[in-house]
Amino acid sequence: MSKLPNVATSIFTIMSKMATEHNAINLSQGFPNFPVDERLTQIVSKLAFEDVHQYTPMAGYPPLLNKITSLIKTSYARNIIPETELLVTAGATQAIFTTLLALLKPDDEVIILDPSYDCYEAPILLSQAKPIRVPLNDDYTPNWNTIANSFSEKTKMIITNNPHNPTGKILTESDLITLENLLEQHPNVVLLSDEVYEYITFEQKHISTHTRKKILDRCITVSSFGKSFHVTGWKIGYLVAPDYLMKEIKKVHQFLVFSVNSICQVAVSEYLDLVNINEISTFYQEKRDFFRSLLKNSRFQLMPCEGTYFQVVSYAGISDENDVDFCKRLITDYGVAAIPISNFYADGKDLKLIRFCFAKDNQTLEEAARRLSRV
Template sequence: MRSKLPHIGTTIFTIMSKMAQEEGAINLSQGFPGFGADPELLDMVAKYTKAGYNQYAPMSGIPSLREKMAEKTLRCYGAKVNPETEVSIVSGATEAIFSSITAMIHPGDEAIILEPAYDSYEPAILLSGGIPIRVPLNSSDFSVDWERVKNSITFKTKLIVINSPHNPSGYVWTQDDLDQLAELVRERNIYVVSDEVYEHITFDGRPHLSLVGHEELRQKSFVCGSFGKTFHVTGWKLGYCIAPEKLTEEFRKIHQYVTFSSVTFLQYTLAEYLEKPERYESIPGFYQEKRDLFLTGLKDTGLEFQATQGSFFQTASYGHLSKIGDRELAEKMTKELKVACIPVSSFYHNQKDDKIIRFCFAKENSDLEEALVRLKNLGELFKK
């Protein structure tokens, strides 16, 4: 049998979570919350499943959830979208990204991804016969090197995949970033897949600038989001895609043969839950407290870092302390310190190792505090 993805193995997130479990380590590796969701949300799940909302939902999502998403998009980003023709509910941002890329990429098309990059973009490009063109972000702060992006565009470029707030670095795009992107795609046959799963997790008053709020970019963009990330229920695998009508038509042609539709009672639950905007507007404050708690302790570990701007990830570098590879360090930390993290080299196609590790701080404060106590002994690992 000839593999369609010969170079792709098990993701690092699965590997590190498994190791954390086997070693009894505090798992600050994979990006999922270590605390429960709002009990009100869970009560609604019970209500809607008992009420019989257990058969197939409409292919594009139930109307009331699409309408709520249109209201939320207007409220958060000042953008009016048509819930009927521009909003689709799908099985997680992973599906939204996969279906968007599949809808756009034909064999031989080039798609630009900015590295370090979340791992689901490249396989989707490859499966459609596309060619991933990897452009590195600036190594100092993970901002976009616009000159390099521009120089990577050819007559074959069809798509640019972007991600803000960024996983793993937490970099949040500025208005200038959006304007630079708009200039690049203007008058070119280039579209954008915008992974915005951390849209509600930004810090220090920094706004998330969605592409749907940019008059020009929204005409050419698939904006992909995740209810799982926003409401601490990653296991629900429910997400959405907002795109102009013509793009949505193509998107739905793929979606209907990937999953057809997504869990019905969860859609009803979310439609009701979204009635109160404070439920998503309180999220930045909630996570900022966790970020600040984590950073206060991280200062005593010897690691170097800049406070993350968004997402629930914090990166830290250790190159000034040791030359050990980041994968080896992550493994040692899990086995000896009992704290698991993710080596950032796994976000590069060539495993480029800049001696940076990523922590997820979406955990109970008590777990974060205990992890910080253990991390104070990090220096001991480097002596061995």
């Protein structure tokens, strides 16, 4: 008997498979197609011949823990204790899965803001807890009245994603204050803040939960080196949590993966001495602006993109098809793969919006835009 009877093949898998079958340009899945920084690959090449191939300590390679501690201090002026508040994970998905499995009990409720990434719900269900899917407004701002009314005596956690996938929106100062006030009214609720795109923001920087002193004692913040350093296949991330929550998270982590890929941890640790992490947002803003300029004369309507490497567009002026069928036709008739936004909603809400990934080289973006301009 299935523990996840309603979980089907991921839309990302479906669209990528169709893209391969039809030799389409794949702007569906969120992975870069350009080379990794040569400084990083040179570090990996060097490390292949060094003694870095055995288990690291369960919580992470100690020099990397110290580097992350310094990174958080530099980025957010927050001091953390690496021995008790920091954990290196096998990607952000494992960090989220481990956290939910560790902290949820049967019948607990977890508030998820839709449209939401698909890795949140499964571990909630596997914990025999209940996901409470609350839609954002149609402009993807939070409806705090609806969110507040979704809290109950069973609410254990609320999950936020900032910057937000798939929409590219970021939470405002007003949003964070409202969230803090809401948590103050519900002292037993913890916050899981998914901030994997934290270093990919544009005109307005995202406000990290690392900076919110009122809720640090009940917040788990998740980050991703895979996203920040264009090495998604490495599956390396980290989470920060207060000691009393981290103790429970580590109990699950040690039996789920025990420790994370050793050579990747050492490589990232050394790379952090070389890279200016603030250059990442500039790099992706150029990508965003380039892709938007290529599409400005198309029939697609460009939605705001404040962060992440995703561009949402409306096709409402082009077709009345549902977004899944439209995306499939984009592949078969025009040779470009995108992701339908309805798949990020519990109820399949269809606003005629689709998502493109612009973390691609300029040649790929130019050819994709050329094809999309024919639609």
